[in-house]
Amino acid sequence: MKNFLHVKSNLKQKLKNRELSFGSWLTIPHQSIVEIMSSAGFEWLTIDLEHSAIDIATLQNLVGHVQANKMEALVRVSKNEEVIIKRVMDAGANGIIVPMVKNAEEAKQAVSWVKYPPHGTRGVGLSRAQHYGVAFNEYNKWVQEESIVIAQIEHIEGVNNLAEILDVEGIDGIIVGPYDLSASMGKPGMFYDDDVKEVLAKIDKITLEKSKNLGFHVIESDYKKVMDKLDMNYNFLAFSLDFFFLGDKAREQMQLLKSNLK
Numbered sequence: 001m002k003n004f005l006h007v008k009s010n011l012k013q014k015l016k017n018r019e020l021s022f023g024s025w026l027t028i029p030h031q032s033i034v035e036i037m038s039s040a041g042f043e044w045l046t047i048d049l050e051h052s053a054i055d056i057a058t059l060q061n062l063v064g065h066v067q068a069n070k071m072e073a074l075v076r077v078s079k080n081e082e083v084i085i086k087r088v089m090d091a092g093a094n095g096i097i098v099p100m101v102k103n104a105e106e107a108k109q110a111v112s113w114v115k116y117p118p119h120g121t122r123g124v125g126l127s128r129a130q131h132y133g134v135a136f137n138e139y140n141k142w143v144q145e146e147s148i149v150i151a152q153i154e155h156i157e158g159v160n161n162l163a164e165i166l167d168v169e170g171i172d173g174i175i176v177g178p179y180d181l182s183a184s185m186g187k188p189g190m191f192y193d194d195d196v197k198e199v200l201a202k203i204d205k206i207t208l209e210k211s212k213n214l215g216f217h218v219i220e221s222d223y224k225k226v227m228d229k230l231d232m233n234y235n236f237l238a239f240s241l242d243f244f245f246l247g248d249k250a251r252e253q254m255q256l257l258k259s260n261l262k
Helices: 010-017 031-038 056-068 082-090 104-114 136-145 156-160 162-166 178-184 194-209 223-231 242-259
Strands: 021-026 044-048 072-076 095-098 148-153 173-176 213-218 236-241
Touching: 010 021, 010 148, 021 031, 021 242, 031 056, 031 242, 044 056, 056 072, 056 082, 072 148, 082 095, 082 104, 095 104, 104 148, 104 162, 148 156, 148 162, 156 162, 156 178, 156 194, 162 173, 162 194, 173 194, 173 236, 178 194, 194 213, 213 223, 223 236, 236 242
Parallel strands: 021 044, 021 236, 044 072, 072 095, 095 148, 148 173, 173 213, 213 236
Antiparallel strands: none
């Protein structure tokens, strides 16, 4: 008996081919938000456990809603830690985004905690991912071949060790965390500072030289900012997040309304 999870991942195939993919970020823990965002055409949503109030029980429901709405469910885990990664994967996530990866050893740990032996060290449990015990063999094969691990580069130390991180088997690509990266340089949010721009260019150069997937989380809900990243050869792009789409549109339309009042 096969779990609906145990199918080829379109996102994994795109990552293998370094093709363009678009997703977004989910922080509001409600089915309705997932359904609304699915109508926009995103291929994947990242459920954020690091900077949200989402707990593990809510996460499992959100993962199911994302997949039921024909998107793939990634989870940005709260930290690079064995238990939370195991629980997220047991909840049925397609893969993880691991924050604050600073070196190759940390990247290897993240991959190991996603995969079962002999490919990793993940403990075996039976939950949603394994179809509650009746599809473990199928899931075991799936998790080795189709699960996704993205390293988030958001510290200057990670930039300095980027080549070694990209060489780790099982790392499907990177995604830049611009706020924490600039903060680690003592310049939080100063994306147009010359030093920050130089570091971002260094990330681009190393990743492309290694022929690896280059990702970025564009925070603004402005498609032109995404187009800028396309011009820089980014191919794994998270476009804004739920509350920015909601808030920006509401503020824009209210401003227009007020400016047109007689």
